[in-house]
Amino acid sequence: MADKVNLTIDNIDVSVDKGKTILDAARQININIPVLCHHPDINVAGNCRVCVVEQVGARTLPVSCATPVSDGMEIYTNSHKVRTTRKHIIELLLSEHNADCTKCYKNGKCELQELAAEFKISNDYFIDLVPLKNYTIDKYSPSIVKDDSKCVRCQRCVRVCEELQYVSAVSCAHKGEHMKISTFFDHSMFEVICTNCGQCVNRCPTGALVEKNYIEEVWEALANPNIHVVCQTAPAVRVALGEDLGGVVGTRVTGKMIAALKRLGFDSVLDTDFTADLTIMEEGFELLGRLKKALKEKDHTVALPMTTSCSPGWIKFVEHVFPDMLDNVSTCKSPQQMFGALVKTYYAQKRDINPEKIISVSIMPCTAKKYEADRPEMRDSGFKDVDYVLTTRELAIMIKQAGVDFESLQEENYDSIMGSSTGAAVIFGATGGVMEAALRTAWEVVTGKEVPFDNLNITPVRGMEGVREASVVIAGALPEWSFLEGVELKCAVAHGLVNAKKAIQSVRDGKSDYHFIEIMACPGGCLGGGGQPFPTNPEIRQKRMDAIYEEDENMTIRKSHENPEIILIYEDFLGKPNSHKAHELLHTHYKKRERY
């Protein structure tokens, strides 16, 4: 037991591993110490000082989140001294915080508000510092609204942006009373390297960083009888929406979600899964095409490995940070944008609706999708392909506003057309899912047989490890693909941009010889997206992931190319994968951007 440390907390003996903090030790014996700047996904900062405790013999009060335990420590978490100082600190935080709670988007979801309520901060002693500063709200980004007047300088966003995302769009600027979380030259979030991933939004304890919401715009569209409002729902939404509506983490609510959307008044409730399957077709054939050029035609100019392009956070990241690698990114639009382009063309034709009268709304686990929908390239239907993007959280708000009792809803099914899905599409919501879906289809295209994994579950690409590698040796290739026979297909999966950076850097440095890389900007993939319900942590993401694979297992069709609506759209509209029409509507190009 040499590596154990013994201490007492509130007179209770506790033994914990060496290197653990006082906070860890307290949690082990179910003593709750309030925290604010602490977050399980990022490094410890010890900035806010809310978690101070009393250590017998120490001159000052150590912070429990950053102080390692030592033998014989005597800690008190609720002494008079601790309570008064902790209350002071919360009062101080409130004095520099725009406590406009009833009008705040984060009302009810704010960690500072919770603390204030818990400690019954009712006095008004300290001077309100907010009016003394010239705060402006940055609302120019289509994804994220930054309101410094609500910022408590905990630096969670700064750490997230640096540690998880290798972006550092936000960092600390100035000092003393002017210290603030700022961007390069204090430009708008819209004008800097921000990838719009929203991981900061997911972890901001207050309303300083929130998504730009389009709730009223969507209500307005729904209220207009002359408009046909279509919605698409991303795979990761169905495993998280319930959390915001009183459900247990990791519950699949697909049917209830569809029912709720219909109750809100959407004319047609469709599934992004459909275009996820379409992405597999387009991207899969694009990959096979690149492999053919490289391996059969010995064309050394073809860019390999090819990376996925579903994640708009990743796209903006690669444009800024690795602009020399843009050729490696698949030209496929994301499923959301493929959907948008098809709604106002294929769907409009099939349903005989004037595309001018269609408003397309997407429900996404993502804040970057808002930016993506606003890109000038995303108007191939002749209109704005996706009009409004709502996050999972915004949808939950709308469902509550509509007075719908979510729990008691009868499950319903997606409308048609563009509402049919496969297990392959569902797993897009988890890191590794696109890779697995692509392999299920590509293997079968090349060999005519199912992937040689038990029950189609390609487990090597699953999991939460930052970068995962897998390879399969192709055996039994059909004559058309004979150049692939015996080739070891090397794949990698990366999630979180810091891992994406590692994977791409190793390719750029010539250290990796992958053929295909799946990259998702957010930890855990879309299920950990910046638009998902609060809070987020590794356990919550794991439960959502389990739910996604459960959903896959429960689908009757689990391969994209077997989706009947996919077969139909190629017959009726697109011709074949990577056809001219497909390129027109479903593929795009990228733009080199500066880091600063």
Place this chain on the structure above:
Amino acid sequence: MAEKTLKRVDLIFSEDNYREIIEKTFAKTDDEIINEMIDSGLKGRGGAGFLTGLKWKFARDAKSVNKHVICNADEGEPGTFKDREILDKVAQKVFTGMAIAARVVGAKKGYIYLRGEYRFLVPKLLKELKEFHAIMKAVNFDFEIDIFMGSGAYVCGEETALLESMEGRRGEPRNKPPFPVIEGYLGQPTVVNNVETLASAAMVCKIGSQSYKRLGTKSSRGSKLFSVSGDTPIAGVYELELGMSLQEFVDEFGDGDTKAVQVGGASGFCVPRKKFPTTIIGYQSDLEGDNLPTGGSMMIFNSSRSMYNLLRNYLDFFVEESCGQCTPCRVGTQQLIYGIEAVKRGDKNSSYLDYLLKLTETMKMTAKCGLGQSVANSFSSIVTNFKEEMIY
């Protein structure tokens, strides 16, 4: 002016043969040097007062291939100007202290973290370093010193913020533990000593701990430089024994009308006239009366000065110079300054000062670094001793 009563010491600014000191010291074992340092009772002269020998011992005992010695020359405390004088006049003495520290802990690299405003010293320091490196070569000791320029943030005088700054990041104090002697510059064991501490260390090695101990008092050994400023006819840098009473100090340096002395700069304590006789300048000890450790700033104020304006000025400085990282320091300093302004205006009644005094206790106990823990000292001492000036 009163008759001179305080003994002047001449250790720091004395001319010395540094090669001789180094050769004499290097003839001893590391343990002998450490024991000599500990025995001398030399404490950090930057203000915090940690035993220098002990600091070196911790760094020596830390296991690492690379270790560093850093001279903290980020002299930013308002009213302190002694380190500038040392570097200007006897830089070699500081380098000598660094070399001895390096030898003891096993460092090959030294750095002078020089305050941004002291850039003018660089050409001279480079010239001195050339000579010093020649000595290192002559005594066959592998040690090199570089100059690292600070950029003007007060907080970078705090040793862990200094390290962050050197590593190219924003100058923000780190969580302690780990302490720099275990995980310092680049995560490796690092000794960070104040300019004066290093010069004093060289002098301890020269004259021996027995002679050094004869200066000062039991818990405050040795002499110390004082930066004397304010309402005094003889402002300047003086080397005096520790353990003097403030009365003795004022008798010698005051202008005959001294109302208060701010000991230790803006982050130090303000002592009113009635407490001069009982206030001893030195580290906490078993001596009677209040003991005030100090980085050496002694600001003397006569009866023409407004203590309200004085405090406002100090708080203004901290509101600007807090790094802004932790709540008690960033927000606390703002509440203190806007608080006294509100009381002065009559927007808050005088009892609000008592509420703010309680806040200063919280700030002292919960701020992340030594700066944050001391920013409220001037507030609590001035408000307690000159309350009427805050209100009327």
